[in-house]
Amino acid sequence: MTSPQAEGVVEHCENCSRETTHRVSIEIRTENERANTSAFSREPYRVSTCVTCGERISQRMNDA
Secondary structure: OOOEOOOOEEEEEOOOOEEEEEEEEEEEEEOOOOOOOHHHOEEEEEEEEEOOOOOEEEEEOOOO
16 A cells, blocks of 8 residues: 555556555455354455456455
8 A cells, every 4th residue: 555645545456457546445344144153253354446447355454
């Protein structure tokens, strides 16, 4: 992640093979909805979407 822009953040896009503007957000996702403990299995994910091509990348934030 580099500099912020008016529309988002400039990052490298694998699909475009160059630096492009991305919209970045944080999503809370339930990883195991079928388990009795699903209320406790929510994890934060960083979601980056390329403004140029629409490529969307999600990355779990608390991986060690």
